[in-house]
Amino acid sequence: MNFAILFSGQGVQNLAHVQQLKDLATELNVTSQLTQCLPTLFNPNLSEADLYSNDFAQPFIFALQWCRWQKLKHKLDEIISFSGYSLGELSALICSTEISFEQGLYLARQRGMLMSEAGQESSGLLAVQGINWNGLELLLAKTATELSIKISDSHFIVGGLEANLQQLTQQLEQVGTHSVKRLNVSIPSHTSLMNCAVAPYRQVLQQHQFNRLEVAIISGSGGHKYYKTSDAVEALIDQMNHAIDWDSCLTAIQENQPDIVLEIGPGNALSKMLLERSPHLNVRAVDDFKTFQGLELWIEKQQNIDC
Known part of the structure:
Protein backbone atom coordinates (compact mmCIF):
# COMPACT_ATOMS: atom_id res chain seq x y z
CA MET A 1 0.00 0.00 0.00
CA GLN A 120 7.64 45.06 8.60
CA GLU A 121 4.39 46.92 7.89
CA SER A 122 1.14 45.52 9.29
CA SER A 123 -0.01 42.92 6.78
CA GLY A 124 -1.31 39.39 6.39
CA LEU A 125 -3.51 36.95 4.49
CA LEU A 126 -7.20 36.73 3.67
CA ALA A 127 -9.15 33.60 2.64
CA VAL A 128 -11.74 34.32 -0.05
CA GLN A 129 -14.43 31.90 -1.25
CA GLY A 130 -17.35 32.30 -3.62
CA ILE A 131 -15.85 34.42 -6.39
CA ASN A 132 -14.15 33.36 -9.63
CA TRP A 133 -10.65 34.42 -10.61
CA ASN A 134 -11.73 36.97 -13.20
CA GLY A 135 -13.85 38.81 -10.65
CA LEU A 136 -11.23 38.60 -7.92
CA GLU A 137 -8.37 39.72 -10.17
CA LEU A 138 -10.14 43.01 -10.88
CA LEU A 139 -10.58 43.70 -7.16
CA LEU A 140 -6.96 42.81 -6.39
CA ALA A 141 -5.79 45.38 -8.93
CA LYS A 142 -8.04 48.05 -7.43
CA THR A 143 -6.86 47.41 -3.85
CA ALA A 144 -3.12 46.73 -4.42
CA THR A 145 -3.48 43.23 -2.98
CA GLU A 146 -2.14 40.02 -4.55
CA LEU A 147 -2.94 36.36 -5.00
CA SER A 148 -0.99 34.26 -2.50
CA ILE A 149 -2.45 30.78 -3.03
CA LYS A 150 -4.98 29.35 -5.47
CA ILE A 151 -6.89 26.51 -3.81
CA SER A 152 -9.65 26.08 -6.40
CA ASP A 153 -11.50 28.05 -9.06
CA SER A 154 -13.53 29.78 -6.35
CA HIS A 155 -11.25 29.61 -3.30
CA PHE A 156 -8.17 31.80 -2.93
CA ILE A 157 -5.74 33.16 -0.35
CA VAL A 158 -4.86 36.83 -0.84
CA GLY A 159 -2.01 38.81 0.71
CA GLY A 160 -1.38 42.49 1.27
CA LEU A 161 -0.93 45.39 3.65
CA GLU A 162 -3.52 45.77 6.41
CA ALA A 163 -5.26 48.85 4.98
CA ASN A 164 -5.44 47.27 1.53
CA LEU A 165 -6.86 44.02 2.89
CA GLN A 166 -9.55 45.99 4.71
CA GLN A 167 -10.41 47.78 1.48
CA LEU A 168 -10.55 44.47 -0.38
CA THR A 169 -12.81 42.98 2.30
CA GLN A 170 -15.28 45.83 1.89
CA GLN A 171 -15.34 45.44 -1.89
CA LEU A 172 -15.79 41.67 -1.65
CA GLU A 173 -18.72 42.12 0.71
CA GLN A 174 -20.28 44.61 -1.70
CA VAL A 175 -20.24 42.08 -4.54
CA GLY A 176 -21.71 39.39 -2.31
CA THR A 177 -18.72 37.08 -1.96
CA HIS A 178 -19.68 33.97 0.02
CA SER A 179 -16.86 33.96 2.58
CA VAL A 180 -14.06 36.37 3.53
CA LYS A 181 -11.89 35.40 6.51
CA ARG A 182 -8.69 36.87 7.93
CA LEU A 183 -6.10 34.16 8.62
CA ASN A 184 -3.86 33.83 11.68
CA VAL A 185 -0.75 34.59 9.63
CA SER A 186 1.13 37.83 10.21
CA ILE A 187 2.90 38.17 6.83
CA PRO A 188 1.72 38.34 3.19
CA SER A 189 3.46 35.13 2.11
CA HIS A 190 3.94 34.32 -1.58
Whole structure:
Protein backbone atom coordinates (compact mmCIF):
# COMPACT_ATOMS: atom_id res chain seq x y z
CA MET A 1 0.00 0.00 0.00
CA ASN A 2 1.39 3.40 -0.93
CA PHE A 3 1.02 6.78 0.72
CA ALA A 4 1.09 10.41 -0.35
CA ILE A 5 2.11 12.68 2.52
CA LEU A 6 0.90 16.27 3.02
CA PHE A 7 2.67 18.80 5.24
CA SER A 8 0.41 21.67 6.33
CA GLY A 9 1.15 25.38 6.63
CA GLN A 10 0.53 27.95 9.36
CA GLY A 11 -2.72 29.12 10.87
CA VAL A 12 -4.33 26.34 12.94
CA GLN A 13 -1.63 25.50 15.49
CA ASN A 14 -2.78 25.37 19.11
CA LEU A 15 -1.53 24.67 22.62
CA ALA A 16 -2.31 20.95 22.31
CA HIS A 17 0.27 20.85 19.50
CA VAL A 18 2.78 22.48 21.85
CA GLN A 19 2.36 19.74 24.42
CA GLN A 20 2.54 17.01 21.78
CA LEU A 21 5.75 18.50 20.37
CA LYS A 22 7.31 18.54 23.84
CA ASP A 23 6.33 14.89 24.38
CA LEU A 24 7.65 13.80 20.99
CA ALA A 25 10.87 15.76 21.47
CA THR A 26 11.48 13.88 24.71
CA GLU A 27 10.75 10.54 23.03
CA LEU A 28 13.02 11.36 20.07
CA ASN A 29 15.75 12.89 22.24
CA VAL A 30 15.73 16.32 20.57
CA THR A 31 14.57 18.48 23.49
CA SER A 32 17.95 20.20 23.81
CA GLN A 33 17.85 21.32 20.15
CA LEU A 34 14.33 22.66 20.63
CA THR A 35 15.31 24.51 23.80
CA GLN A 36 18.17 26.20 22.02
CA CYS A 37 16.17 27.24 18.94
CA LEU A 38 12.73 27.83 20.51
CA PRO A 39 13.15 28.74 24.20
CA THR A 40 9.71 30.41 24.13
CA LEU A 41 8.18 26.97 23.63
CA PHE A 42 9.04 26.13 27.23
CA ASN A 43 7.64 29.32 28.75
CA PRO A 44 4.91 28.23 31.22
CA ASN A 45 2.95 31.38 30.34
CA LEU A 46 2.90 30.66 26.60
CA SER A 47 -0.51 31.60 25.20
CA GLU A 48 -2.29 30.60 22.01
CA ALA A 49 -1.78 34.12 20.64
CA ASP A 50 2.00 33.62 20.94
CA LEU A 51 1.85 30.71 18.50
CA TYR A 52 1.01 32.91 15.51
CA SER A 53 4.07 35.16 15.57
CA ASN A 54 5.82 34.30 12.32
CA ASP A 55 9.28 33.97 13.86
CA PHE A 56 7.92 31.38 16.30
CA ALA A 57 5.32 29.70 14.08
CA GLN A 58 7.61 28.58 11.26
CA PRO A 59 10.25 26.68 13.28
CA PHE A 60 7.55 25.42 15.67
CA ILE A 61 5.41 23.91 12.90
CA PHE A 62 8.45 22.44 11.17
CA ALA A 63 9.54 20.84 14.48
CA LEU A 64 6.10 19.33 15.03
CA GLN A 65 6.00 17.95 11.49
CA TRP A 66 9.52 16.54 11.67
CA CYS A 67 8.80 14.79 14.98
CA ARG A 68 5.50 13.40 13.73
CA TRP A 69 7.20 12.11 10.59
CA GLN A 70 9.96 10.39 12.56
CA LYS A 71 7.28 8.69 14.62
CA LEU A 72 5.30 7.49 11.61
CA LYS A 73 7.68 6.86 8.72
CA HIS A 74 8.66 3.32 9.70
CA LYS A 75 4.98 2.32 9.92
CA LEU A 76 4.23 3.01 6.25
CA ASP A 77 4.75 0.53 3.42
CA GLU A 78 5.68 2.82 0.53
CA ILE A 79 5.83 6.61 0.18
CA ILE A 80 5.20 7.82 -3.37
CA SER A 81 5.23 11.58 -2.78
CA PHE A 82 5.57 14.45 -0.35
CA SER A 83 3.71 17.73 -0.78
CA GLY A 84 3.77 20.82 1.38
CA TYR A 85 1.38 23.73 1.63
CA SER A 86 3.40 26.95 1.97
CA LEU A 87 5.80 26.39 4.92
CA GLY A 88 4.99 22.69 4.61
CA GLU A 89 7.03 22.44 1.42
CA LEU A 90 10.16 23.24 3.42
CA SER A 91 9.27 20.39 5.80
CA ALA A 92 8.75 18.13 2.79
CA LEU A 93 12.23 19.02 1.46
CA ILE A 94 13.91 18.48 4.82
CA CYS A 95 12.17 15.17 5.48
CA SER A 96 12.82 13.90 1.96
CA THR A 97 16.53 14.77 2.06
CA GLU A 98 16.79 13.40 5.61
CA ILE A 99 19.01 16.17 6.91
CA SER A 100 19.32 16.64 10.66
CA PHE A 101 16.69 18.14 12.94
CA GLU A 102 19.12 20.94 13.89
CA GLN A 103 19.68 21.87 10.25
CA GLY A 104 15.95 21.81 9.56
CA LEU A 105 15.24 24.05 12.54
CA TYR A 106 17.86 26.49 11.34
CA LEU A 107 16.38 26.66 7.83
CA ALA A 108 12.83 27.11 9.16
CA ARG A 109 13.94 29.79 11.61
CA GLN A 110 15.86 31.69 8.93
CA ARG A 111 12.85 31.55 6.62
CA GLY A 112 10.60 32.93 9.33
CA MET A 113 12.99 35.70 10.32
CA LEU A 114 13.69 36.84 6.76
CA MET A 115 10.00 36.88 5.86
CA SER A 116 9.17 38.85 9.00
CA GLU A 117 11.88 41.38 8.20
CA ALA A 118 10.50 41.75 4.66
CA GLY A 119 7.00 42.36 6.01
CA GLN A 120 7.64 45.06 8.60
CA GLU A 121 4.39 46.92 7.89
CA SER A 122 1.14 45.52 9.29
CA SER A 123 -0.01 42.92 6.78
CA GLY A 124 -1.31 39.39 6.39
CA LEU A 125 -3.51 36.95 4.49
CA LEU A 126 -7.20 36.73 3.67
CA ALA A 127 -9.15 33.60 2.64
CA VAL A 128 -11.74 34.32 -0.05
CA GLN A 129 -14.43 31.90 -1.25
CA GLY A 130 -17.35 32.30 -3.62
CA ILE A 131 -15.85 34.42 -6.39
CA ASN A 132 -14.15 33.36 -9.63
CA TRP A 133 -10.65 34.42 -10.61
CA ASN A 134 -11.73 36.97 -13.20
CA GLY A 135 -13.85 38.81 -10.65
CA LEU A 136 -11.23 38.60 -7.92
CA GLU A 137 -8.37 39.72 -10.17
CA LEU A 138 -10.14 43.01 -10.88
CA LEU A 139 -10.58 43.70 -7.16
CA LEU A 140 -6.96 42.81 -6.39
CA ALA A 141 -5.79 45.38 -8.93
CA LYS A 142 -8.04 48.05 -7.43
CA THR A 143 -6.86 47.41 -3.85
CA ALA A 144 -3.12 46.73 -4.42
CA THR A 145 -3.48 43.23 -2.98
CA GLU A 146 -2.14 40.02 -4.55
CA LEU A 147 -2.94 36.36 -5.00
CA SER A 148 -0.99 34.26 -2.50
CA ILE A 149 -2.45 30.78 -3.03
CA LYS A 150 -4.98 29.35 -5.47
CA ILE A 151 -6.89 26.51 -3.81
CA SER A 152 -9.65 26.08 -6.40
CA ASP A 153 -11.50 28.05 -9.06
CA SER A 154 -13.53 29.78 -6.35
CA HIS A 155 -11.25 29.61 -3.30
CA PHE A 156 -8.17 31.80 -2.93
CA ILE A 157 -5.74 33.16 -0.35
CA VAL A 158 -4.86 36.83 -0.84
CA GLY A 159 -2.01 38.81 0.71
CA GLY A 160 -1.38 42.49 1.27
CA LEU A 161 -0.93 45.39 3.65
CA GLU A 162 -3.52 45.77 6.41
CA ALA A 163 -5.26 48.85 4.98
CA ASN A 164 -5.44 47.27 1.53
CA LEU A 165 -6.86 44.02 2.89
CA GLN A 166 -9.55 45.99 4.71
CA GLN A 167 -10.41 47.78 1.48
CA LEU A 168 -10.55 44.47 -0.38
CA THR A 169 -12.81 42.98 2.30
CA GLN A 170 -15.28 45.83 1.89
CA GLN A 171 -15.34 45.44 -1.89
CA LEU A 172 -15.79 41.67 -1.65
CA GLU A 173 -18.72 42.12 0.71
CA GLN A 174 -20.28 44.61 -1.70
CA VAL A 175 -20.24 42.08 -4.54
CA GLY A 176 -21.71 39.39 -2.31
CA THR A 177 -18.72 37.08 -1.96
CA HIS A 178 -19.68 33.97 0.02
CA SER A 179 -16.86 33.96 2.58
CA VAL A 180 -14.06 36.37 3.53
CA LYS A 181 -11.89 35.40 6.51
CA ARG A 182 -8.69 36.87 7.93
CA LEU A 183 -6.10 34.16 8.62
CA ASN A 184 -3.86 33.83 11.68
CA VAL A 185 -0.75 34.59 9.63
CA SER A 186 1.13 37.83 10.21
CA ILE A 187 2.90 38.17 6.83
CA PRO A 188 1.72 38.34 3.19
CA SER A 189 3.46 35.13 2.11
CA HIS A 190 3.94 34.32 -1.58
CA THR A 191 3.46 37.91 -2.77
CA SER A 192 5.82 40.60 -4.02
CA LEU A 193 5.89 42.07 -0.50
CA MET A 194 8.34 39.24 0.27
CA ASN A 195 10.80 40.33 -2.44
CA CYS A 196 13.43 41.43 0.07
CA ALA A 197 13.53 37.94 1.62
CA VAL A 198 14.30 36.07 -1.59
CA ALA A 199 18.00 36.81 -2.15
CA PRO A 200 19.10 36.24 1.46
CA TYR A 201 17.11 33.00 1.72
CA ARG A 202 18.54 31.81 -1.56
CA GLN A 203 21.97 32.36 -0.03
CA VAL A 204 20.97 30.42 3.11
CA LEU A 205 19.76 27.44 1.09
CA GLN A 206 22.62 27.46 -1.41
CA GLN A 207 25.16 27.43 1.42
CA HIS A 208 23.51 24.28 2.77
CA GLN A 209 24.51 20.82 1.60
CA PHE A 210 21.37 18.78 0.96
CA ASN A 211 21.21 15.05 0.34
CA ARG A 212 19.31 13.67 -2.64
CA LEU A 213 15.53 13.41 -2.42
CA GLU A 214 14.49 10.05 -0.99
CA VAL A 215 10.84 10.81 -1.82
CA ALA A 216 9.68 12.81 -4.85
CA ILE A 217 8.05 16.16 -4.08
CA ILE A 218 4.87 17.26 -5.82
CA SER A 219 5.31 20.99 -5.49
CA GLY A 220 2.94 23.85 -4.87
CA SER A 221 4.75 25.50 -7.77
CA GLY A 222 2.28 24.31 -10.40
CA GLY A 223 2.04 20.70 -9.23
CA HIS A 224 5.35 19.70 -10.78
CA LYS A 225 6.84 16.48 -9.45
CA TYR A 226 10.50 16.92 -8.54
CA TYR A 227 13.01 14.10 -8.27
CA LYS A 228 16.13 16.30 -8.04
CA THR A 229 16.99 18.23 -4.90
CA SER A 230 18.15 21.28 -6.85
CA ASP A 231 14.74 21.60 -8.54
CA ALA A 232 12.89 21.32 -5.23
CA VAL A 233 15.15 23.96 -3.63
CA GLU A 234 14.65 26.37 -6.53
CA ALA A 235 10.87 25.95 -6.32
CA LEU A 236 10.98 26.67 -2.59
CA ILE A 237 12.87 29.90 -3.18
CA ASP A 238 10.55 30.98 -6.01
CA GLN A 239 7.49 30.49 -3.81
CA MET A 240 8.59 33.11 -1.32
CA ASN A 241 7.39 35.98 -3.54
CA HIS A 242 5.22 34.14 -6.09
CA ALA A 243 1.74 32.69 -5.68
CA ILE A 244 1.31 28.97 -4.98
CA ASP A 245 -0.94 26.91 -7.23
CA TRP A 246 -2.23 24.42 -4.66
CA ASP A 247 -5.09 23.55 -7.01
CA SER A 248 -2.62 22.07 -9.51
CA CYS A 249 -0.73 20.34 -6.70
CA LEU A 250 -3.89 18.55 -5.55
CA THR A 251 -4.66 17.55 -9.14
CA ALA A 252 -1.18 16.04 -9.50
CA ILE A 253 -1.58 14.13 -6.22
CA GLN A 254 -4.88 12.69 -7.46
CA GLU A 255 -3.32 11.71 -10.80
CA ASN A 256 -0.64 9.73 -8.93
CA GLN A 257 -3.46 7.55 -7.50
CA PRO A 258 -2.17 7.02 -3.97
CA ASP A 259 -3.84 4.33 -1.87
CA ILE A 260 -3.83 6.63 1.18
CA VAL A 261 -3.19 10.34 1.60
CA LEU A 262 -2.01 11.27 5.09
CA GLU A 263 -1.82 14.87 6.28
CA ILE A 264 0.90 15.37 8.88
CA GLY A 265 -0.67 18.61 10.15
CA PRO A 266 -1.17 20.69 12.17
CA GLY A 267 -4.88 20.60 11.39
CA ASN A 268 -6.82 18.76 8.71
CA ALA A 269 -7.63 21.53 6.22
CA LEU A 270 -5.64 19.92 3.39
CA SER A 271 -7.42 16.59 3.89
CA LYS A 272 -10.78 18.34 3.63
CA MET A 273 -9.73 20.13 0.45
CA LEU A 274 -8.77 16.83 -1.17
CA LEU A 275 -11.91 15.03 -0.01
CA GLU A 276 -14.08 17.78 -1.46
CA ARG A 277 -12.49 17.09 -4.84
CA SER A 278 -12.28 13.29 -4.55
CA PRO A 279 -14.67 11.83 -1.94
CA HIS A 280 -13.58 8.30 -2.91
CA LEU A 281 -9.97 8.85 -1.80
CA ASN A 282 -8.76 7.36 1.48
CA VAL A 283 -7.60 10.59 3.15
CA ARG A 284 -6.88 11.19 6.83
CA ALA A 285 -4.95 13.63 9.01
CA VAL A 286 -2.85 12.98 12.10
CA ASP A 287 -5.08 15.43 13.95
CA ASP A 288 -8.12 13.25 13.19
CA PHE A 289 -6.87 10.85 15.85
CA LYS A 290 -6.74 11.47 19.60
CA THR A 291 -3.56 9.42 20.04
CA PHE A 292 -0.68 8.16 17.92
CA GLN A 293 -1.63 4.65 18.98
CA GLY A 294 -5.05 5.12 17.39
CA LEU A 295 -3.45 6.40 14.18
CA GLU A 296 -0.96 3.55 14.07
CA LEU A 297 -3.72 0.97 14.58
CA TRP A 298 -5.68 2.54 11.73
CA ILE A 299 -2.62 2.46 9.42
CA GLU A 300 -1.96 -1.17 10.32
CA LYS A 301 -5.58 -2.08 9.58
CA GLN A 302 -5.47 -0.36 6.17
CA GLN A 303 -2.27 -2.15 5.22
CA ASN A 304 -3.66 -5.52 6.36
CA ILE A 305 -6.77 -4.96 4.23
CA ASP A 306 -4.51 -4.32 1.25
CA CYS A 307 -2.77 -7.65 1.83
